[in-house]
Amino acid sequence: MGVILMLVFIGGIIFLLRSTMRSDKKEMPEMNVKEIERLLDEEVDFYKKIQTSERKENFKQRVIRFIQHVRFTDVGKAKHNLLDEVLIASSAIMPLFSYPDWEYKNIREILLYDDHFDGNYQTDEKNHIMGMVGDGAMNDTMILSLPALREGFERNDGSQTALHEFVHLIDKADGTVDGVPEYLIPKSLIEPWLRHIRAGILDINQQESSINPYAATNESEFFAVISEYFFEKPELLRRESY
Template sequence: MAVIIIVVLLALALLAWLLWGKKRPVIVIDEKQTAGYRQILTYNVSYYQNLDAAAQTKFEQRVIAFLSSTIIEGVDIEVTELDRVLIASSAVIPVFGFPEWEYRNLTSVILYPDTFDNDFQFEGGNRSIMGMVGSGYMNGQMLLSRQALVNGFAKNGGKANTAIHEFVHLLDKTDGAVDGVPEILITHDYAVPWLKMMHQEMHRIEQGKSDINMYATTNEAEFLAVAAEYFFSKPDQLQQKHPELYDQLSRMFAQDPAVD
């Protein structure tokens, strides 16, 4: 059943591409809807809460732009406005330092009620996937667990945010390779120091000398995504415990989210 739903969603994504192509859609600002988004952001997104008023307005506009150009569909669930705003926030946060950024390698986000398996099934015992960026026939799609999405923005969510993790993978993929060195974000001069730092920190994690999630040792791409979760979720803590890593990520994402 889930596979059939996926096929239908892919067809919808293709239709959206045919209608919009690579043209930026005309965005109609609905003040009532914007006020609703603002309320959700105010109560649920700490990153937004820490912005000044002018930056908050820009963030709201970026959220609206993302939702105007991206299909969000649910598998056996009804997508709520909270779901939509949290997904859009996850997309905007990593690229907020780049005002003209658009996700040209994404057409739709498919939201599952909870974890799913490699066959996109969300029932049964062998389910551990909380999010993934599609490849092959799923290229241009992102799959997310609603539970993981909500948990990532919870007040006690800690350093983890699955949706931000997946959008960082999408950024990494922009240059054609998901390798932890996104050419769109990092210049050639900083690539070698970044790789060196990654490998040093991965070694410390393996030795139990780092508070970064062990999953970051999987490979360079996962290190980048896990470190970015930490950077955007607990920037003060990352800056205190890993100042050099914080500085590298701050340069990479053109942001300095730590609160003085």
């Protein structure tokens, strides 16, 4: 079973996430709508490549709706701007764009840090955290490093922190972040799905893969890292026969 097929299954998330977002809706001035459109046009490659104007409009509307319903909170010295909100919302919409009317219902707030932070989640080469999905009291919260968010869109190197964290959120919709979006996969396919992931992890551990070794951490990290490649470096996935 290929990864593309795996990602297609995510479409089932529509069933899980379509009910109305729970947080309050923010007003969006017309000026900001125009600015969001400009930022998408200039800064988001995925948006630039969308073929039809209807689909572009659909992407833009979902980005706006996400921004209206999620709180973005700066922590410490961080100072985010509208572009950062557009990049985060785009990262949320990209993995599920093929499904026209879904919404996340497991995210209310995004905490933005001005640097990479310490912990036990996704790390960069210096072992600093770039993003994480909250648990327990932090449920419905995502933490992102602003520099890592921006780097994800500036460099086309297969790394995209915000998208990685949204894939964890999709994974988490069934209650556990385990690499298996259980509501979405027919029971009979869970075993082949896991076999595919574990074979990929084995390839990395035996150094027979050029995928980021962080993917070998566990099944959920493999799912999230492979999704980053799917959007940033699909040709590398084809070469690796995923």
